[in-house]
């Protein structure tokens with residue numbers, strides 16, 4: 342799978358850790374930055390990573406800021422993105438199975454390294470169930 346990844350200054354180390362985990366799992370990672378801890382604005386990095394998903398360059402996006410909240414809010418403004426901010430694996434799994442989320446956001450100041458690795462592996466390894474959930478997701482997209 343091709344995974345777009347983006348982060349702000351609060352999550353540079355976490356992005357590197359998650360990138361290594363995704364590569365270990367056999368995925369290709371497209372890095373949209375930032376790669377420095379200089380203060381920056383997370384929407385500037387959420388936008389290109391989400392656009393990569395919408396235009397088919399990437400299959401899924403992983404977005405990391407301090408809390409995951411800003412990144413998820415920004416991502417959900419990009420037409421075609423369904424982003425969920427998750428800090429535990431049950432929600433990350435269900436965001437794929439039931440909501441067909443195509444972006445996961447989480448906070449580098451919220452979850453530790455081991456939870457972060459499990460969040461991303463769960464997210465990328467879980468398929469959408471379709472069926473009745475497809476109708477509901479379609480109704481979400483009609484709200485755009």
Ligand code: RB5
Pocket residue numbers: 349351383406407408409410411412
């Ligand atoms: C940056 O300090 C912080 O506000 C940002 O990383 C994020 O948590 C916003 O939602």
